[in-house]
Amino acid sequence: MSDLKKMYHTLQQDPFPADLKLTLGDQELTFKKRTWEIDGETKGLRYGENPDQPAALYEPVEGHLEIGGVKFIGAGQGLVSALTEEHMLQAGKHPGKTNLTDVDNALNILQYLSQKPAALILKHNNPCGAAWTDEGVSVALKRAFEADRIAAFGGAVVVNRTLDLATAELINSVYFEVVAAPDFDTDALAELKKKKNLRILQIPGISELEKLVQQPFLDIKSLSDGGMVLQFSFRNALLKTDDFIPAQAEKDGNVFLARTPSKQEAEDLLFAWAVEAGVTSNSVLFVRDGVTTAIGTGEQDRVGCVLLATTKAYIKYADLLSSKELGMSLFELKLAAIKDPEMKAQLTDIEKRTEEARGGLPGSVVVSDGFFPFRDGVDLCIDQGVTAIAQPGGSIRDSEVIAAVNEASPQVAMVFTGQRSFKH
Known part of the structure; x- marks a missing residue:
C-alpha cells in the first residue's frame, strides 16, 4: 500500500518542447514552457490532472491576437503562466496542473x-465557498470557509488583497494545498511557511484584474480525436446592478x-x-450578504441543480x-451516535x-447559469426562503x-441577465 502512495510524490518526466507556436491565419503566437529552479533542479509541472499524465505550462511571450476586431489577452499580461521563482514564495510539493488551474479559475472570478x-x-x-466584504480578507475567508468546510479540505485559497496575519492563521488552522494573493505581509508569510508542503504563490497581477474584464482570451477545447474547438472566452456582461434586465414576459395577451430586487438583493445577485x-x-x-450559502454544480437538469444545492446546504x-x-x-x-446514546x-x-433553519438558506438570493425551462426549480428555491x-x-x-x-x-423578486453562463 505504501508503494501506491509514491505515485502522488513522483515527478513526471516532462517530454514537451521548450517552445510552442500557434498560427491562426496570418497571425502567430509564440509560447515558452514555464519551468522553475527548485531545490537545485529544473522542474516543470508536477504532473497533469492525474499522476500518470505528463504536463507542461506555457506562457505567451510573443505576438498578439485580434479576431473580429477584438484584441485578445496575450504576451505581457501573464498571471498564472507568468509565475517565476520570485513569485513562488514556497514551492511546497510544487504545483501540478490542478493546483494552477484552480488558482486560474479563482482569478477568472475575482x-x-x-x-x-x-x-x-x-x-x-x-468554488467551495466565496465571500466578499468591506471588513477585509480574513473575514471574507472565514465566511467562505464556513460556507463549506467539508469541501474546502485540501483546496486552494485565493484572495484579492494583501494577505495579513489573521488570514494566514486561519489558513494554517486547516489543510489547504495552495494559497495565492497579490502580496503578503511579512508576518503572514512567516506564519504560512510553517506548513512546509503549502504552495505559496504571489501573483501581483491580481491587483489589476479589473483591466482584463472585457478582454477575452483564446479558449481552446481539445477533442478526443485530436481536433479543437476555438472560442472567445466568457465575458461577464453584468458589471453593475443596473445591468440586470427586468423580468417580463407575455402570454395570451397577458x-x-x-x-424588482432591493438594493441588497441586487448586490448579492451581482456577486x-x-x-x-x-x-x-x-x-x-x-x-x-455577500457569501455563498449553497452551490449546486455539474448537474444535467436544472431542477437537479437546485436539489443538489439545497441538499448540500443542509449537510454543510x-x-x-x-x-x-x-x-x-x-x-x-x-x-459516534451509532453506539453512544448521548x-x-x-x-x-x-x-x-438544521431543518428548522432550512440549512441557513432563508434570505438568500439565487442565480442560475441557464434559464428555468419549468417553474419546478423556482418553486423549490422559494420553498427554501429565497427572496430574489x-x-x-x-x-x-x-x-x-x-x-x-409573483405567487x-x-x-420574490426576479431579473433577467440576458446572457447564459455555461462552463463546460
Missing part, C-alpha cells in the same frame, strides 16, 4: 470582484412582470453572477453546528435545528416562471 476584499476556496476547479462565471454548468448558486449547515459545538465533523458525530441525542438535536432570483430568461415558459415568484408570499 476579475469581477475588485470593488471589495474577496476570498475564494476552490476544489476541482469549482403581461407578466416580476418584482453571485460573478462567482457563477467560474462554476461548471448546469449550476445554481445561493448567496446571502449541520456539519458547521457539529464542528463549532462538539469539535467534530457531522460524519464523525453520526459514527451523541445520538446531540445528532438528533442538530438535525432538528436572477436567470438568463428566454424560455418559452418565462411567464410561468415569473408567475411562480410567492412574500413576493
Whole structure:
C-alpha cells in the first residue's frame, strides 16, 4: 500500500518542447514552457490532472491576437503562466496542473470582484465557498470557509488583497494545498511557511484584474480525436446592478412582470453572477450578504441543480453546528451516535435545528447559469426562503416562471441577465 502512495510524490518526466507556436491565419503566437529552479533542479509541472499524465505550462511571450476586431489577452499580461521563482514564495510539493488551474479559475472570478476584499476556496476547479466584504480578507475567508468546510479540505485559497496575519492563521488552522494573493505581509508569510508542503504563490497581477474584464482570451477545447474547438472566452456582461434586465414576459395577451430586487438583493445577485462565471454548468448558486450559502454544480437538469444545492446546504449547515459545538465533523458525530446514546441525542438535536433553519438558506438570493425551462426549480428555491432570483430568461415558459415568484408570499423578486453562463 505504501508503494501506491509514491505515485502522488513522483515527478513526471516532462517530454514537451521548450517552445510552442500557434498560427491562426496570418497571425502567430509564440509560447515558452514555464519551468522553475527548485531545490537545485529544473522542474516543470508536477504532473497533469492525474499522476500518470505528463504536463507542461506555457506562457505567451510573443505576438498578439485580434479576431473580429477584438484584441485578445496575450504576451505581457501573464498571471498564472507568468509565475517565476520570485513569485513562488514556497514551492511546497510544487504545483501540478490542478493546483494552477484552480488558482486560474479563482482569478477568472475575482476579475469581477475588485470593488471589495474577496476570498475564494476552490476544489476541482469549482468554488467551495466565496465571500466578499468591506471588513477585509480574513473575514471574507472565514465566511467562505464556513460556507463549506467539508469541501474546502485540501483546496486552494485565493484572495484579492494583501494577505495579513489573521488570514494566514486561519489558513494554517486547516489543510489547504495552495494559497495565492497579490502580496503578503511579512508576518503572514512567516506564519504560512510553517506548513512546509503549502504552495505559496504571489501573483501581483491580481491587483489589476479589473483591466482584463472585457478582454477575452483564446479558449481552446481539445477533442478526443485530436481536433479543437476555438472560442472567445466568457465575458461577464453584468458589471453593475443596473445591468440586470427586468423580468417580463407575455402570454395570451397577458403581461407578466416580476418584482424588482432591493438594493441588497441586487448586490448579492451581482456577486453571485460573478462567482457563477467560474462554476461548471448546469449550476445554481445561493448567496446571502455577500457569501455563498449553497452551490449546486455539474448537474444535467436544472431542477437537479437546485436539489443538489439545497441538499448540500443542509449537510454543510449541520456539519458547521457539529464542528463549532462538539469539535467534530457531522460524519464523525453520526459514527459516534451509532453506539453512544448521548451523541445520538446531540445528532438528533442538530438535525432538528438544521431543518428548522432550512440549512441557513432563508434570505438568500439565487442565480442560475441557464434559464428555468419549468417553474419546478423556482418553486423549490422559494420553498427554501429565497427572496430574489436572477436567470438568463428566454424560455418559452418565462411567464410561468415569473408567475411562480409573483405567487410567492412574500413576493420574490426576479431579473433577467440576458446572457447564459455555461462552463463546460
